Amino acid sequence: MLSLDIERRLGDFRLAASFEAGEGVTALFGRSGAGKTSVINAIAGILRPDHGRIAINGEIVFDAARGIDVPTPKRRIGYVFQEGRLFPHLSVGQNLSYAGLFSRGMPASEFDRVVELLGLRSLLERRPGNLSGGEKQRVAIGRALLSSPRLLLLDEPLASLDAHRKSEVLQYIELIRDEVRVPIVYVSHAVEEVVRIADTVVLMSAGGVLGVGPAEDVMGRPDLRPGEGAFEGGAVIDAKVVGQDMEHDLATLAFEGGTLTATNVDALIGEPVRVRIRARDVSIALERPRRISIQNVLEGTIADVAAGSNGIVDVAIAVGAATVRSRVTRRAVEQLGLTKGLSVYALVKAVSLSRPGAA
């Protein structure tokens, strides 16, 4: 689908990125200033790399060595900008059909489909100035989709939204991913968004790519430290909703290693969800504790003990086929004698588990 290998120097900053992205959602993940937006600007043809090549669906749109540089309007890339960038002088409907001015028209059926999909029918006559942040981003997504793109680029589309709107727009993006089947490159520095939506994650830092892989693997890396620099490492687990306790507002999730009780899961029974268990939220016990408030007691075997800096140790616990990570002190490791192969119980508070991106 997308294959990219580029270099670009911007003052002291050197961008050197190389990765391939296939079907579904590829997240470019990293803290601000990692070069994520530069990468998608290069894909869109807004930023010109010094070296390298970019191919979309096998078509080379940029190749420095061969002097190929397809101009932006001809690349057929849908771009949803962080601030929406709706045209203020046009109505929502005119914004949506804008791309039709420069192609051989826009089929009404296509227009209607996108309008229905994104729930934009009631907004068509409105002007962008008075839309809420969430509405603006929905229109921006619709406008990009209606340019019949080969690839959809989303640059932190939720950055300027409050928690509730974030969740709403995220649901629409999931809908696009599942219904329209256009490959998406999603730029974000928010762990929750990436965990929830990405199939593949490209981990970026200081202009380079640290790692590429399936979201469960990359987002479960113990050395993951996004934006704020806090310890954010943990495990990402794919699960399915199997029960909802309406009375207590709790959901039961089944995963490869058993079941989990979680709060705040905004999903129906049978729906797949991906949860992230931060390593700092997981405690370890040698025997099954009784009379304790913790709702999730997972039986497992220690798969790895990795000593970090500052007296902190990361313990990987195999629970069935899944892996849960726990971050504990070195003293705790010594007191309990935690070593590889030991049977332990991983304790996870239900309140620390919620579906990423849910308000």
Add this chain to the structure above:
Amino acid sequence: MFSLTAEEQEVLWLSLRVAFWSVFVSLPFAMAAAYVLARASFPGKTLFDALVHLPLVLPPVVVGYFLLLLFGRRGPIGEILDQWFGIVVAFRWTGAALAAGIMGFPLIVRAIRLSFETIDRKLEAAASTLGAGRAGVFLTVTLPLALPGLITGVLLSFARSLGEFGATITFVSNIPGETRTLPLAIYTYTQTPAGDAAALRLSAIAVLLSLAALYVSEVMVRRAARRVAGEDAVA
């Protein structure tokens, strides 16, 4: 109560015609100059900027005199126009329009340039990702967003043209029915014994015209600004 004499009507009509054509013809050039000044960077840009603004600071008589030298029948440009195209502007109302257009040029360029400069260029980048080429971006995004400045510029230079005196009288003289626009007619009456009443009437017309132009400009700019700001139309 306030009916115009045939002569007053003629003066008024001529003035409006001269002002209209001066703006109409200079507008494309002004837009091009404004775009270049707002967007391009090239050696000699400062000089170009100064040349565009020259009519604003030069004595109008000097502009009129240069026009006479260049566009007179014996002038280098005037001769070509006359021999090749049969166009004569010297001592014609078209010459008055030319003089007015050149005097109003800096005003219209300034207003449009300011508008171009305040446009968020990120919107233009967004348009290009949606398939718009350079011309498409200009016509569908840049120009509509520059509309308030465009209207301001057009009405400013229109009003300036209605009031043009020095360059006009120097270049095309003061010929009744051909080049005697409103200011020239008023001047003529003030130089005529017992012309006070007529001068006063024409002055009143000038005041009304200017007020009307300012009012229309204000209303249109406000409407365009609301549109450009992306607000819903007020019912």
